Amino acid sequence: MKSILTHKNIWMTALAGALSITSCTKDFDSMNVSPNSPTAIGPQYLLPTGIETSIDRYWGHRDRFERINIDAAELYVQHLTRNIYSNEGDDYTVSPALLSNNWKGFFNDGLLNFQRIINQTNAESASPNANYEGVALVMRTWVFSLLTDMYGSIPYTDAIKGTAGEPIYTPKYDSMETIYAGLLSDLKTANEKLSVTGPAVAGDILYGGDILKWKKFANSLRLRLANRQAAKKPAESKAIFAEILGDATKFPIFTSNADNASLKCTTVLPSNNEWNQILIQGGRTDWNISKTLADKMNALGDTRITVYANPNKDGLYQGHANGLPDAIATGYLATSSTIGKAFTDAAAPEVIMTYADLNFILAEAALDGEITGDAKKYFETGITASFAQYGLTPPADYMTKAGPVSKEKVLEQKWISLFGQGVEAWIEWRRTGYPVFPAADPRAVLNNGGILPTRFNYPASEYSLNATAVGDGVKLNGGADDMKTKLWWAEK
Secondary structure, eight states: OTTTTOHHHHHHHHHHHHHTSOSOOTTHHHHOOOTTSOSOOOHHHHHHHHHHHHHHHHHTOSSTTTOTIIIIIHHHTTSEEESSOTTTTTTSOOOHHHHHHHHHHIIIIIIHHHHHHHHHHSTTSSSOOHHHHHHHHHHHHHHHHHHHHHHSSEEOTTTTOTTSSSOOSSOOEEOHHHHHHHHHHHHHHHHHHOOTTSOOOOSOTTTTTOHHHHHHHHHHHHHHHHHHTTTTSHHHHHHHHHHHHTOTTTSOOOOSGGGOEEEOOOSSTTSSOHHIIIIIISOOOOEEEBHHHHHHHHHHTOTTHHHHBOOOTTSOOOOBOTTOOHHHHGGGTTTSOOBOHHHHSTTOOEEEEOHHHHHHHHHHHHHTTSSOSOHHHHHHHHHHHHHHTTTOOOOTTHHHHHOSOOHHHHHHHHHHHTTTOHHHHHHHHHHHOOSOOOOOOTTOOOSGGGOOOOSOOOOHHHHHHOHHHHHHHHHHHTSOSSSSOOOTTOOO
């Protein structure tokens, strides 16, 4: 659970261990070590820190200019809209601080901790532990995938080597194609290293030390990334699907919602769900449900809206348009639904991949000819699994209303199911062009030339500290360093 070894008590635990050293010994003069300054942090402390900081950042983050999900992605994909401060994401304005804070945070708080675990536990280390190494590889891959899918070309092969024997302070940028090859390879390696009969893993706040679930996550994530690159590398992706789906024993994948990768939050600070800290503890009321999402779900008779949103004063689930200037948007405070308790409760989970998501991936793969499975069955299983996440079952006529299975319908249902996971939904929209969003409200005032952002531009710190490499990265992306350049896997 998220309450195990959070930021504050990680250091308190480490400090307690250091203080347990006897204060007076016969070797005091030769020892001369401060008990208040632990010189090494073990993987049991690095792992929960890396997991919590990375998932918190992906999901929401409590601080302004850090909230890459609800101040950017959730607005871009029209799950949410704003009733004030529309210039913080809803009109496609992005603060330079948001870009630099998240770049730095994902690298320093996430990747650096996972790399330290790998260094401490790999086969060449003083204390090898293949399960720690495998878990850290999975999490490192997930964070790297977020960064490349948001920015494009990034430092990868030279990254996080500032403290290496031969430190690299100006890492080169790699192409997305190179990065994806590395990520897919690392996930296969992680699956091989992870063993249910292997050594125990402490500090696992995602799966509680259940190594089988880590293997399922590794292979399900590998399918996600293979599907994402399939239009560019079809033969390779098809081979990955065949390998994983052809041997369930060697390559287990998610089989139910019990396997979902989600951080279990608690009612005890600082382990609350980040949306709770922003909206409930912080008292912020800036966000409502987007009209686009509400209209689609109402048209489908989709009862998940009763979980995603709260009814307005008339008992209706309604939203308002994205990108409206504050003077207009605030007029909807009385009629636009707010975010539902399932997402704002202190103990609400922070989700990063689900069984529903996997089934939509498999449905798309079947439609595209990457696998021979039944696309309709995967599609309907994905829908049912998404409802089941919230203790619901689809209405009797829902599958009919959802429409015949097609790539557009699969991506539409994936978009609905990804409520809360704006970054993932934004990635999928930029890759496929689905769902097709309605034309902007005529009263909306949008920046970026009215174009829904296709990537984030690089933070100013990269131009100050790593100018030559970031310039190469811009060239690898094949366009200007702006929010209109399409990324490598874009199909449209």
